[in-house]
Amino acid sequence: MTFEFLVGQIFNGVSYGALLFLLAGGLSLIFGMMRIVNMTHGSYYLLGGYVALTVMWRGGPFLLAIVIAALAIALIGIGEWNAFLKRLSGQELGQVLTTMGFALIFQDLALVLWGGDPQTIKLPAFLSGSWVIRESFFPVYRVFIVGVAAAVALVLWLVLEKTRLGAMMRATVDDPEMARGVGINVFRISMGVFALGAMLASVAGVVAGGFVGVYPGADFEILPFAFVVVIVGGMGSLKGALVGSLLVGLLDNFGKALFPELSYFTLFAPMAAILAVRPTGLFGRA
Amino acid sequence: MARKLTVIILAVLVVIAAGLPADAQKGPIKIGVISPMSGGAAQAGKDMVNGMQMWLDENGGQMAGRKVEMIVEDSQGQPNIALTKLQKLVERDKVQVLVGELFAHIGYAMAPKVDEYRIPMLYPVIAADDLTQRKPAKWVVRTGWASSQPSHPFGEYAAKVLGYKKIVTLGIDYAFGWEVIGGFQKTFEENGGQSIQKLGAPLNTTDFAPYLSQIKRDADAVFALMVSGSALRFPRQYQDAGLKAKFPLIGGGTTFDEFVLPSLGDEAIGGMTPLQYSAALDNPVNKRFVAEYRKKYGKVPSYFSETSYTSTRWIAEAAKAVGGDVENREKFLEALRHVEIPDSPRGPVKLDAHGNPVQNIYIRKVEKKDGELWNTVIHTYPAVSQFWKYKPEEFLKQPVYDRNFPPCKYC
Amino acid sequence: MDRLVRRAPRAAAVVVAVLLLGLPPFQSSFTLSLLTQALVWAMLAMSLDILLGYTGLASLGHAAYLALGAYSVGILATRHGANFWVTLAVGVALAVLGAAIFGLVALRATGVYFLMITLALGMVVWGLAHRWVSMTSGDNGIAGVPRPRGLPWALTGALPFYYFVLAAFVLAFLVLWTVVHSPFGKTLVGIRESESRMRTLGYNVWLHKYIGFVIAGAGGGFAGVFWAYYNGFVSPADAELATSVEILLMVALGGRGTLFGPALGAFVIVLLKNLVSVYTHRWLLILGAVYIGTIVYAPEGIVGLLRDRLKARGRAPLRPAPSP
Secondary structure (H helix, E strand, O other), X not given: OOHHHHHHHHHHHHHHHHHHHHHHXXXXXHHHHOOOOOOOHHHHHXXXXXXXXXXXXXXXXXXXXXXXXXXXXXXXXXXXXXXXXXXXXXXXXXXXXXXXXXXXXXXXXXXXXXXXXXXXXXXXXXXXXXXXXXXXXXXXXHHHHHHHHHHHHHHHHHHHHHOHHHHHHHHHHHOHHHHHXXXXXXXXXXXXXXXXXXXXXXXXXXXXXXXXXXXXXXHHHHHHHHHHXXXXXXXXXXXXXXXXXXHHHHHHHHHHHHOHHHHXXXXXXXXXXXXXXXXXOOOOOO | OHHHHHHHHHHHHHHHHHHOOOOOOOOOEEXXXXXXXOOOOHHHHHHHHHHHHHHHHHOOOEEOOEEEEXXXXXXOOOHHHHHHHHHHHHHHOOOOEEEEOOOHHHHHHHHHHHHHHOOOEEEOOOOOHHHHXXXXXXXXXXXXXXXXXXXXHXXXXXXXXXXXXXXXEEEEOOHHHHHHHHHHHHHHXXXXXXXXXXXXXOOOOOOOHHHHOOOOOOOOEEEEEOOHHHHHHHHHHHHHOOHHHHOOEEEOHHHHOOOOHHHOOHHHOOOEEEEOOOOOOOOHHHHHHHHHHHHHHOOOOOHHHHHHHHHHHHHHHHHHHOOOOOOOHHHHHHHHHOOEEEEEOOEEEEEOOOOOEEEEEEEEEEEEEXXXXXXXXXXXXXXXXXXXXXXXXXXXXXXXXXXXXXXXXXO | OHHHHHHHHHHHHHHHHHHHXXXXXXXXXXXXXXXXXXXXXXXXXXXXXXXXXXXXXOOOOOHHHHHHHHHHHHHHHHHOOOOHHHHHHHHHHHHHHHHHHHHHHHOOOOHXXXXXXXXXXXXXXXXXHHHOHHHHOHHHOEEOOOOOOOOOOOOOOHHHHHHHHHHHHHHHHHHHHHHHHOHHHHHHHHHHHOHHHHHHOOOOHHHHHHHHHHHHHHHHHHHHHHHHHHHXXXXXXXXXXXXXXXXXXXXXXXXXXXXXXXXXXXXXXXXXXXXXXXXXXXHHHHHHHHHHHHHHHOOOHHHHHHHHHHHHHHOOOOOOOOOO
C-alpha cells in the first residue's frame, strides 16, 4: 500500500462521500429532522436530473440548469407534502406507501416524458478533465462535487445554527406544539423544510448526474444509499449526515479496493452492524 | 308481414356475412412478445418491439400469406410476471410462436416452460451461454448471440493484431459479465497473452474509482465489460482517472453499443469492442435499415433493434418454409432451426447444430463522424460460431465461464 | 343491526370458501395460475401482518424470508432431488434461523429505525443470493424446479396444484388465526398499543416481540417454499427491496391486523400486476395511485373500509314514527 495509493483512495472515498452527502443531505432534513420516510427522495433526484437536461438541451448553461431544477422540484415537493404528507406525521407505514406511490408515478411519468434512453449531462469545459499531481489524477469534477457538498453543508449549518429561521426550523422539528405556542408558523416552516430537502435532492440529481448519468431506475438505485447514510450518521443531525456520508464513502471505497469479493456487502453489512450496536445511528438521538 | 320477414332475413344474412372471414384462410399468425416495457429496462424492451414492428410495417403485416398479429406483454423485468404473461399468451391468446426477453435469468426461467408447452420461442437478445450449450432447451430458438461468442475472436485479435501481452479485465460481477470476459481470456491466453487481473464490480456500481485505482500498472490494455447504466458512466471515469492515456480501453460489445453511444462524449473515442452488429456496418441492407429506423424512431438502432427485426424476418422465413402452417408446431420448430438469412442487416446468419447463430463478428472502434459517435468496423471475422475454432464436444467439456473460470493463472 | 356487523365476516368467509373451493374446476388454467399465485402472496402477507398488524412493527425486509424458503426448495429439489417434506422442513427451518438471528439485531430498534435495520438485513440476504454463486447460481437463478415430489398426488396439473396450495393457505391461516387469538397474540396487540403499559404489567415485551418476529419469518419461509414450486424458478429478485415493499402494501391495502385483510390485499395486488399490465403499459401509474389511494381513502385498508360501512349502516338513526 503505497502513499500514492492511500492518498488516491482517501480522495476517492471523500469524493464519493461528498456525492453521498448530496444525495443524503436532503433526506437527512426530511427523514432526519421531520421523521418522514420519504421514498420519493429518489424521484426528486431523478426528476432534478431530467429537468436540468431539458434546460441544457434548450441551450441553458449548467449552473442555470441546477437552479431551475431545484426550483421545479421544490414545487413538486411542496405539492406532495401539502396534499398528502402533512397529515401523516408519525405514521411510518402511511408515509412509506404514499411516497412509494408517488415514486412509481414519477418513474413512469419520467419514462413517458423523457423516454428510457440513458443520458449524460454534458459538463462545462472548466469542470472536465483532471488535475495531475505527481502522477496521481484528481478529476476536476470530483473536486467540484466535494466543493458543492462542502458549500451545501456550510450553508445548511449556518442557516440551521446561526439564523433565526434555522432556530425556528429546529424548534418546529423538535417540538411542534411548543413552537406553535411561541408563535412560529409551524405549517409554513415544515413546508419550507420539506421543500428544502426536495431541492437538495434535485441539486444532487443534477450534480451527481454529471458523474453517474441520468437514466430510468436511477431513482430506486440511489434510494438505499441515501437511507444508509442518514441512518448510519444518525437522524436529526446534519453533522451526523456529514460524518455518515464520509464514513460510508470511505468504508465502501476501501472495502471494495481491499476486499473486492465482498463488494455486494460493503454497504449494507456495516450499516446493519452499526445499527446493531447503536440503533439510532452514530450521532442520532432517539 | 312480408316486409318484416324480408327485413329480418336480410338482417340475419348481413350478420352472417359480417361474421364470415373475407377469405377461407386460417386466422392470423399470432406472435406473442414478452419484453420489459416498464421499469429500468423499458427502453431496451421498446427498442426490441420497435425493431419487430418495423419489419412488419415494411412487409404489410403479413407472413406466408397470413396476417400477423403481434401481442406485446410487459414482463416488468420480473421472472414471475414474465412466466405469468407467457402462460397468458399461450393459453389465452393462443399464440403460435413467442419472442422476447432481455434478462438472462428470465430466459432461464422461461426455457423449461416453453419446452413444457411445446411452443417455439425466439430469444433475440438473451445471450446466456449455456442456453445453447450445457443447458439447451428444445423449443428455444436463439436468434441473437451467445455472451462469449464475440469475445473468442476478439481475444485472438487483441493478442495477434493489437499485440497486447498483459490485460486487466474489469467487468460487472454477474453471469453475463463473466461469460464475456471468460471467452476473451481463454483465446487471449491461448494466443500468448496474459490476463493479469480480473476485477468485478457489483451490479449498480456508481463509482468505479475503487476498482480503477487497483488496476495493475504493468498492463498493456484494459478490457471493460459494462452494460447500459454502467456503460454510461464508465468511460468518463476511466478517462478522468488518467487511465485512458495510459491503457487503451477495449471491452465487450455492450460497453459501447448504440444504446449508450449517443449519450457518450469524446471519452469514448478509440474504444474497441466486438459484436455481431454495428450501426456503422457498411452493407446496403444495413444502411437502409439504419436510415429507415432513424427516420421512424428518431434514433440509431442498437443491436436490440436489429436482432428483433431479423428475428421477425426469421419467423416469416420459417412460416414460408412450412407453407403458412405454423400450427404444426414440430414442423414449424424444424423450419425455424433451419432458416438461413444471407442478407440481414448484420450480415449472413444461420443456426448451428446447437441452436445458436453462426454469424460475422465485427471488431469495431468508436470514431467520430460528422459530430456523431459510431462503431466503425475495422475487421470482420466471418461465420463465427459459439464454439469459435473448438470442437463442440471438447468445448462443452469445460465448465461455463464464470468468476473462477478460466482461472487467473497470472494474477 | 349490530348482528349484521358481527355476522358479516362469517358470511364473507363462507362466500369466499365456496368461491375458492367450488369455482376452480371450471376455470382456465391461466385463471387457476393467477389464483394460486395470489394464494402464495396471501400467505406471505398474512405472515407479515403478525409483525405489522398485530405487533405494530413495520418491516422492509420481509422478502428475505420468502427468499430463504424459496432457495431451500430451489437448491434441494434440483440438485438433490429432495421431496416436498424435506424442502418444506428445511425452508421453514432456514427462515426461522434467519429470523432468529435477524430478530436479535433488529429488535433493538423500533419505528423508523426498525424499518431501516430490516431494510439493511434484507439487502444482506439479497447480496448473498447474488454473490454465493456456488450455492444459489447467482443472478442466473435456479430454473427447472419440479413440482413437489414424494406426495401421493401428481401435482403437475394446474388444478391439483391449486388445491394443494389452497390447503397450505388454509393451514397457514388456521395456524396464524390461532396464534393471533391466543393469549400470546393478545399480548402482541397490547404491545402494539402501548409497550410501556405492558412492561409495567410485567410482560416480557422483548421476548414477545422476538417470538412474533420469528413466527412472521417462519410464515414467510413457508410461503417461500410454495413460491418456488409455483414458479419453478428462484432468483435474487425474490429478495429485492421492491418485493418487501410490495408485501407491505398488500398488508396495508387489505387492512392490517385482520389476517383476512392482507390476504385480500395480496389478491388485489397480484391481479392488478398481472391483468392491468395486459391493457396498459402505464400500469405503474395505476399501482402508484393505488398505493396513495389506499392511504388517503382507506387507511385501515379494504377490510377497514367495509367494516366502517357496515357500522355506519348499523347505526342508522331511528326513524320517527310515520305521521298520521
